Amino acid sequence: MGSKGKFSCWDRVAACCCCCCxxxxxxxxxxxxxxxxxxxxxxxxxxxxxxxxxxPSARPLPSPPGxxxxxxxxxxxDYTARTADDLTFNTGDxxxxxxxxxxxxWIARAVTGIxxxxxxxxxxxxxxxxxxxxxxxxxxxxxxxxxxEKLLLAEGNAEGAFLVRNSESLKGELSLSVLHQGRxxxxxxxxxxxxxxxSKNKSFPxxxxxxEYYSRQPDGLCVCLGExxxxxxAPQTYGLSYNTVDQWEIDRKSLKLQKRLxxxxxxxxxxxxxxxTTPVAVKTxxxxxxxxxxxxxxxxxxxxxxxxxxxxxYAVCTxxxxxxxxxxxxxxxxxxxxxxxxxxxxxxxxxxxxxxxxVASGMAYLEQQNYIHRDLAxxxxxxxxxxxCKVADFGLARxxxxxxxxxxxxxxxxKFPVKWTAPEAIHDNKFSIKSDVWSFGILLYExxxxxxxxxxxxxxxxxxxxxxxxxxxxxxxxxxxxxxxIMLDCWKEKEKERPTFETLQWQLEEYFEMDSSSYADSARY
Ligand code: ATP
Numbered sequence: 001m002g003s004k005g006k007f008s009c010w011d012r013v014a015a016c017c018c019c020c021c022x023x024x025x026x027x028x029x030x031x032x033x034x035x036x037x038x039x040x041x042x043x044x045x046x047x048x049x050x051x052x053x054x055x056p057s058a059r060p061l062p063s064p065p066g067x068x069x070x071x072x073x074x075x076x077x078d079y080t081a082r083t084a085d086d087l088t089f090n091t092g093d094x095x096x097x098x099x100x101x102x103x104x105x106w107i108a109r110a111v112t113g114i115x116x117x118x119x120x121x122x123x124x125x126x127x128x129x130x131x132x133x134x135x136x137x138x139x140x141x142x143x144x145x146x147x148x149e150k151l152l153l154a155e156g157n158a159e160g161a162f163l164v165r166n167s168e169s170l171k172g173e174l175s176l177s178v179l180h181q182g183r184x185x186x187x188x189x190x191x192x193x194x195x196x197x198x199s200k201n202k203s204f205p206x207x208x209x210x211x212e213y214y215s216r217q218p219d220g221l222c223v224c225l226g227e228x229x230x231x232x233x234a235p236q237t238y239g240l241s242y243n244t245v246d247q248w249e250i251d252r253k254s255l256k257l258q259k260r261l262x263x264x265x266x267x268x269x270x271x272x273x274x275x276x277t278t279p280v281a282v283k284t285x286x287x288x289x290x291x292x293x294x295x296x297x298x299x300x301x302x303x304x305x306x307x308x309x310x311x312x313x314y315a316v317c318t319x320x321x322x323x324x325x326x327x328x329x330x331x332x333x334x335x336x337x338x339x340x341x342x343x344x345x346x347x348x349x350x351x352x353x354x355x356x357x358x359v360a361s362g363m364a365y366l367e368q369q370n371y372i373h374r375d376l377a378x379x380x381x382x383x384x385x386x387x388x389c390k391v392a393d394f395g396l397a398r399x400x401x402x403x404x405x406x407x408x409x410x411x412x413x414x415k416f417p418v419k420w421t422a423p424e425a426i427h428d429n430k431f432s433i434k435s436d437v438w439s440f441g442i443l444l445y446e447x448x449x450x451x452x453x454x455x456x457x458x459x460x461x462x463x464x465x466x467x468x469x470x471x472x473x474x475x476x477x478x479x480x481x482x483x484x485x486i487m488l489d490c491w492k493e494k495e496k497e498r499p500t501f502e503t504l505q506w507q508l509e510e511y512f513e514m515d516s517s518s519y520a521d522s523a524r525y
Pocket of ligand 1: 328337
């Protein structure tokens with residue numbers, strides 16, 4: 001087909017990329033998220049299942065009141081049972097949901113697959129109603145253009161791999177992203193009179209029919225649609241299992257500590273396994289570092305904070321010393337070690353900015369929740385597969401500081417993260433989300449210098465004095481000027497003049513969009 005017959009790919013920038021729209025959309029998404037969280041928190045405690053119900057020969061479960069039996073769901077990811085009460089299933093298995101009133105863990109009966117005809121708990125975010133758009137393997141609703149490109153260019157996708165996602169800039173609209181000759185092309189999917197189309201002269205009542213049609217012939221697309229894009233990894237479940245959502249003080253005997261991952265000033269961190277099934281990270285706190293009741297109070301807040309860019313707190317063991325904090329395990333450890341080890345060997349500027357944007361995203365969520373981190377630094381960000389970054393240890397500093405006020409004062413300089421802390425927090429103990437923004441500027445410096453100590457060649461005291469005279473760190477080598485400007489904004493003397501994390505997030509995300517040279521590997525139209 002000649003070029004006339006081809007559709008032009010949709011240019012997102014031309015459509016809308018103004019900062020105000022972006023900021024308000026993100027704010028709306030966050031509001032939506034926080035609404036969801038409120039609902040989750042208010043849900044009733046999941047009923048305890050008889051542990052035998054997952055066994056094929058087990059007696060049937062009594063039906064919980066108030067459910068409509070028979071709603072069929074399809075598994076979007078593989079899941080291996082973590083307790084005797086939940087079901088193992090594989091992507092594509094059909095599950096009949098028997099009770100969805102039980103929170104984030106539903107009671108279901110497997111219709112097909114390895115657990116067929118057994119009942120048990122399933123993580124609700126691993127399934128979608130059969131025949132719904134959410135059940136389609138090519139539907140990646142909350143995927144940004146930039147992430148769609150990353151996903152499609154990842155190993156395992158062949159020519160024609162594709163996904164359909166919600167448009168970032170045009171609310172309610174969809175985009176089709178397709179892999180062609182090592183590049184990703186984006187098409188706008190439009191809807192008129194209830195029909196979907198890429199080109200007005202060929203429309204379809206459902207997206208499924210549209211996808212099926214273009215899977216048979218390109219008809220103007222750059223390539224025939226092939227296999228759906230591979231999903232990177234299953235999402236985090238809400239808590240370790242249905243029964244740790246509310247009862248999250250767990251028996252320490254259910255944990256096996258296997259490998260020491262590292263140590264901080266308050267204790268050691270181990271890679272471990274919970275219930276012989278689930279990999280976790282276990283932070284063991286040195287005896288006497290904090291009061292269990294004080295910690296539990298803070299942890300009640302911490303466990304309600306859920307965001308893809310925050311480390312999830314799964315459970316605690318506080319009944320005896322040492323206190324254990326059980327969290328999700330991150331394969332590549334702390335960002336600081338990750339940066340230092342790499343020193344730019346594989347990480348490029350695009351990765352560095354992307355990692356900073358992820359941290360800003362997690363922090364924007366904390367900002368929206370009126371929560372303060374107090375110890376934001378590269379050592380407190382953890383890295384998973386594919387440079388996924390998550391903010392860790394939020395709120396812990398408050399408990400430590402309260403309990404160790406004397407330690408902090410007496411040993412200022414060794415324990416207190418002076419070089420990361422905003423002047424008003426150092427001088428007046430005034431911690432706020434704006435002092436976190438200051439720390440974020442330092443973290444950005446760490447990212448751009450591959451983990452160099454801030455204010456090199458200065459002692460803590462020298463750095464504090466130097467800053468108080470209005471000095472700020474200069475642009476690191478090989479760091480683009482706009483990024484240094486962001487750092488300088490974070491280090492404004494007046495807290496009010498520092499940006500919000502919401503602004504920092506979109507500035508860093510938009511950085512990719514503006515700098516087309518950084519996208520040389522993927523097509524832009
Ligand atoms: P401090 O607590 O003194 O600020 P820190 O944050 O480096 O220092 P920890 O939080 O105790 O100390 O972590 C020590 C090390 O353990 C980290 O540097 C990291 O390598 C590893 N680690 C911590 N949590 C996890 C986790 N969830 N997954 C994988 N590795 C982890």
